[in-house]
Amino acid sequence: MNIDRAGGLFFFLVGLCFLSLSLKLPVGKFTQPGPGVFPLILSLLLAVIGTLIFFSVRAKGKIGWTKDLENSAKPLAIILLTLAFIIFMGPLGYLPASFLYLFGLFFFVSRFKWFVSAGVSGVLAAGSWYFFGKILGIFLPLGLWNL
Amino acid sequence: MDVFTNLMGGFQTAFSLQNIYLCFIGCLWGSMVGVLPGIGPLAGIALLIPVTYGLEVTGAIIMLAGIYYGAMFGGSTTSILMNIPGESASIVTCLDGYQMTRKGRAGAALFIAAWGSWVGGTLAIMGIMFLAPLLANLAMKFGPSEMFALLLVAFFLLGSLGAGPFLNTMAMVILGLLLGTVGMDSLTGTLRFTFGIHDLYDGIGFVPVAMGVFGFGEILYSTAESEIRGVYKPRLRELLPNRAELRASWAPILRGSGIGFFIGLLPGSAHILSSFVSYITEKRLAKRPEEFGSGRIEGVAGPETANNAATGGAMIPFLALGIPTGPAIAVMMIALLIHGIRPGPLFISEQPQIFWALIASMYIGNLILVGLNLPLVGLFVSLLRIPFRGLFPIILLICLIGTYSVNLSNFELLVLLGSGVLGYFFRKLKYDLAPFILALIIGPTLEETFRQSLMRSGGSFSIFWERPITLGLIVFSLLLLGWNIYKAVRGNERAAENKAR
Numbered sequence: 001m002n003i004d005r006a007g008g009l010f011f012f013l014v015g016l017c018f019l020s021l022s023l024k025l026p027v028g029k030f031t032q033p034g035p036g037v038f039p040l041i042l043s044l045l046l047a048v049i050g051t052l053i054f055f056s057v058r059a060k061g062k063i064g065w066t067k068d069l070e071n072s073a074k075p076l077a078i079i080l081l082t083l084a085f086i087i088f089m090g091p092l093g094y095l096p097a098s099f100l101y102l103f104g105l106f107f108f109v110s111r112f113k114w115f116v117s118a119g120v121s122g123v124l125a126a127g128s129w130y131f132f133g134k135i136l137g138i139f140l141p142l143g144l145w146n147l
Numbered sequence: 148m149d150v151f152t153n154l155m156g157g158f159q160t161a162f163s164l165q166n167i168y169l170c171f172i173g174c175l176w177g178s179m180v181g182v183l184p185g186i187g188p189l190a191g192i193a194l195l196i197p198v199t200y201g202l203e204v205t206g207a208i209i210m211l212a213g214i215y216y217g218a219m220f221g222g223s224t225t226s227i228l229m230n231i232p233g234e235s236a237s238i239v240t241c242l243d244g245y246q247m248t249r250k251g252r253a254g255a256a257l258f259i260a261a262w263g264s265w266v267g268g269t270l271a272i273m274g275i276m277f278l279a280p281l282l283a284n285l286a287m288k289f290g291p292s293e294m295f296a297l298l299l300v301a302f303f304l305l306g307s308l309g310a311g312p313f314l315n316t317m318a319m320v321i322l323g324l325l326l327g328t329v330g331m332d333s334l335t336g337t338l339r340f341t342f343g344i345h346d347l348y349d350g351i352g353f354v355p356v357a358m359g360v361f362g363f364g365e366i367l368y369s370t371a372e373s374e375i376r377g378v379y380k381p382r383l384r385e386l387l388p389n390r391a392e393l394r395a396s397w398a399p400i401l402r403g404s405g406i407g408f409f410i411g412l413l414p415g416s417a418h419i420l421s422s423f424v425s426y427i428t429e430k431r432l433a434k435r436p437e438e439f440g441s442g443r444i445e446g447v448a449g450p451e452t453a454n455n456a457a458t459g460g461a462m463i464p465f466l467a468l469g470i471p472t473g474p475a476i477a478v479m480m481i482a483l484l485i486h487g488i489r490p491g492p493l494f495i496s497e498q499p500q501i502f503w504a505l506i507a508s509m510y511i512g513n514l515i516l517v518g519l520n521l522p523l524v525g526l527f528v529s530l531l532r533i534p535f536r537g538l539f540p541i542i543l544l545i546c547l548i549g550t551y552s553v554n555l556s557n558f559e560l561l562v563l564l565g566s567g568v569l570g571y572f573f574r575k576l577k578y579d580l581a582p583f584i585l586a587l588i589i590g591p592t593l594e595e596t597f598r599q600s601l602m603r604s605g606g607s608f609s610i611f612w613e614r615p616i617t618l619g620l621i622v623f624s625l626l627l628l629g630w631n632i633y634k635a636v637r638g639n640e641r642a643a644e645n646k647a648r
Binding site: 018025029037042053089098105109112132139 | 337547598
């Protein structure tokens with residue numbers, strides 16, 4: 001399967017998913033359309049359009065999974081680091097979590113030297129904490145250690 | 148006369164020290180995001196949303212609008228000096244702008260781009276001043292059926308003007324509409340697709356999705372392609388164009404203003420489209436069209452004017468009808484909604500002080516931009532020396548804090564991450580993301596107006612053809628749909644013919 005067809009398949013599956021969920025919602029009457037009407041029409045349309053895309057694009061070519069995975073190493077690292085930041089920001093507190101997050105990005109993804117990464121991360125974490133937390137008054141998690 | 152009295156009132160508000168300062172900050176930040184490739188006006192506005200929380204609403208919209216038109220202004224700098232479009236609307240400027248740089252005329256190209264941007268921007272503001280209140284008055288007569296039909300036209304226009312094939316764009320539109328149905332149904336209170344998650348009761352947040360799809364997704368996509376090129380740094384005294392260049396520019400600037408303004412009214416990628424149409428127009432009108440692409444000043448003047456005039460044009464449906472025509476405007480709408488202001492037909496009559504202060508600030512902002520962009524060209528160019536690998540962690544952190552600060556919700560951070568991944572894959576699949584985000588924002592109104600129309604007519608679909616404005620708009624949308632289907636079928640036939648050859 002090539003990448004164009006994969007797009008069609010994705011829309012078809014999402015349409016199908018929403019369709020099965022929409023069927024559980026009340027459709028109502030013409031005089032009083034229910035909350036299920038709109039999602040039902042849309043999910044049907046999405047499944048149809050997904051099918052049309054799937055069959056209208058050329059079938060030649062394949063997704064280069066190995067090459068794609070190699071190119072996706074940096075984005076994957078960013079996604080994992082961000083997920084870790086989201087999970088640990090609450091228990092660790094904003095300041096340590098943002099420092100570790102930035103350090104991870106600078107050191108592992110951007111490949112800066114460790115002391116440069118640590119220094120810049122420290123300055124940025126503290127600066128952002130001061131700007132957003134103190135100047136703009138946004139509540140940032142303090143964590144278990146009240147940092 | 149009323150217009151001028153209102154405008155004077157607007158200037159009084161806009162000339163307060165705080166508003167001038169905010170306008171300046173917006174223009175400066177806009178120019179910077181316009182200069183930096185990869186961070187467009189959308190991310191620029193989204194990143195500053197948290198900063199506006201502590202501001203009163205007039206100041207907030209003045210600053211955000213400044214970012215929007217400032218980014219268009221700044222986008223030409225990298226196109227001319229480095230052959231890298233800082234903003235997608237400046238792609239065309241690369242063609243002749245960079246060639247002028249190679250011929251030693253970078254200063255003149257930058258000057259004409261700034262001058263054209265100012266003229267285009269100012270003429271477009273005049274257009275908003277006169278047209279937006281008229282359109283808003285007309286829209287006051289709209290019932291739900293007219294609004295539904297108008298939104299339908301907007302969606303089919305999106306389908307025709309989107310960057311990809313019609314089917315792909317429509318798939319993105321429908322996906323956006325579907326995600327817009329998540330949460331509590333506004334008419335019956337029924338929960339839809341919430342799976343018991345409380346954070347989803349109010350629907351999927353626009354801010355995390357917009358920031359995720361455009362900010363986060365863009366960074367995921369760009370991390371593999373950071374590249375630093377040599378930058379030409381012009382001196383201030385080299386900025387003046389010669390007499391021939393000035394003479395050759397005035398007509399393209401005037402034409403570009405008209406083209407940009409009217410294309411800006413349409414939903415979709417109006418800035419990109421306007422600059423392309425302006426470039427093609429200038430090439431067609433030129434005595435020696437073959438010289439285009441080798442450093443003609445008309446190739447810089449027309450497109451740069453057009454994309455700035457388009458920013459003004461795009462403000463009209465946004466302010467008068469509450470329809471955001473592009474993703475950057477959509478994020479601006481989100482910011483206003485956060486401040487409790489809903490742009491639309493009632494906005495101008497109920498909040499005239501905000502509307503006219505915004506108009507006045509745009510005149511001021513355009514002047515600030517000329518003053519900023521030419522003398523500070525060296526500074527903006529220096530920004531390009533910061534490697535992308537050093538910049539993106541900061542942008543990611545600001546995206547995260549910006550999203551978190553809206554509702555202090557970790558769930559919205561997960562939505563941001565999920566949207567970023569979705570945006571990354573859609574970029575890889577070459578799908579246009581703007582229709583998706585616009586549909587997500589307008590979707591709930593489309594559904595509401597559709598159902599309200601049917602309720603009002605007692606379940607009769609005749610409401611969609613009995614009222615003349617509704618009928619006209621529905622016919623127009625059907626014609627658009629027919630045209631798109633025809634184009635798609637013709638495209639497939641041509642592809643089959645080419646394959647057979």
